[in-house]
Amino acid sequence: MRWMGVGTQQLDFAEFYRSAADECLRAVLVSVGDQDTARELVDEAFARAWASWRTVSRHPAPKAWVVRTALNTGISRWRRRRREVPVPDPASLANPPAVSGASARLVDPRLMAAVMRLPARQRQVIALRLLLDLDTARTAEVLGIAPGTVMAHLGRAMAALRHDLAPELQQENRS
C-alpha cells in the first residue's frame, strides 16, 4: 500500500526549517540586535511560512521571505508599542545598547555593538547580503529599494564597521 498526503508538505517544510532556521535567525539578530526578540520574530515568521507553505515553497528565495516577514513583524510590533509607550528622544539612541539579554553570551559583543550603531537599513542590507548571501538584485527586491541603493548601503556599512573595528583589531594583532 502506498500513501501520500499532507505529511509530504510537512516533511518539505521541516527540511526547509532545518536547513534555513539558523541562517535566518542570525540575519534577523544582526538586524534587531536582541537575541530573544530575534528568536521570537523568526519563530513567528516560520509559523507564517508554514501557514502559507504552498506559496512560500515556490518563492525564489524562501529564506529571504522568512527574514523579510520577521523584520516586518518586528516593525509592526514596534508600531503597536509606540502607541502605548513614549518614544525615546532620538538623541538618546545615538549610542544604543549593543546587545541585550542572552545574546551577549553567544555573539561577539564588540562587533555586534558596531553593527548596532549602523542605521537600520544598513543592518538589513548586511543581514541579507552577508548572512543570507543574497545577491544585490534579490536584496533590493526583498527590501523594496533600488539595487544601486543596496550597494550604497553596503559600502557605507562596511566603511563604518571597518572604521569602528580596525583600531581594536590592530591593537589585538600587536599584542
Add this chain to the structure above:
Amino acid sequence: MNDNELITAVRESVADVYTVTPVAHVISRGRAVRARRRIPGVVGTLAMAAGTALAVTTLLPSGHPGLLASGHPGSHPASAQLVAWTVARQVNGDIDITINQLQDPVGLQSTLRADGLPVTVSFSGPPLSASCQPDDTGRDVLSGVAHFHTSDGSAYLVINPSALPSGTGVSIFDEPGAGAPLPSPHMPRHGQGSGSTPPAGITGPLAVGLVYASQQCTG
C-alpha cells in the same frame, strides 16, 4: 582589514547562535495562524452550504440515495456541500473532494459509495479496520487514481474512479501521527515505504491509499 576579513568577522560574530525551537512547535503555531485566517472563510462556507443544501432539497426527490448526484455523461456537474467537506462529480467522471474539517467521515463515505466509489473513510480512528487489507500497488498507480494537495488549511482530493485497478478501493483516513513530532531527517521520505503501516515520515493529518475492495471494507 580588507572586505573579506570584515565579512568573515561579521559572520563569525553570530556563528554560535542556533535556533532552539522544535519544528513541531513552529508547525503548531502555523496551524494557529491558518485558523485565524480561516475564520472569515468558514463564515462564507456556511452561507454557501446553506444555499446549496436548500437547492438540493428542492431539486432531489425524497429518499435520494445520497447528496452526491450521479453524474451521467454530459450532464451538468452535481455537487453537495457540507461545512466539513464537499464532494463534486465532474463531467469526466472525476470526483473532487474538498475536506475542510475532519468531521463526519461516515457521511463522506456514504456519499462517495452512493456514487459507486469503493471507499472507506476514517477520521480520528485506526487508518484501516480489521476488514480492510492494504493493496501494495505502486505509487504510479495510486498517482493515477488520486491527486492530493492542500491550500489554506483545506485538503483537495481528486479521484479518478476509472483508474482504480480491478478489485481495489480507496482508503481516506486521518493519519494517526497528526500532531506528533516530526521524524528525524534520517527517516525515509514519504512514498518510500509500503505495507499496512504507513511509512515513517507521514505525520500529516490526512492521507490516502489503496485497499482491496470488499463488502466489509469499501461497501
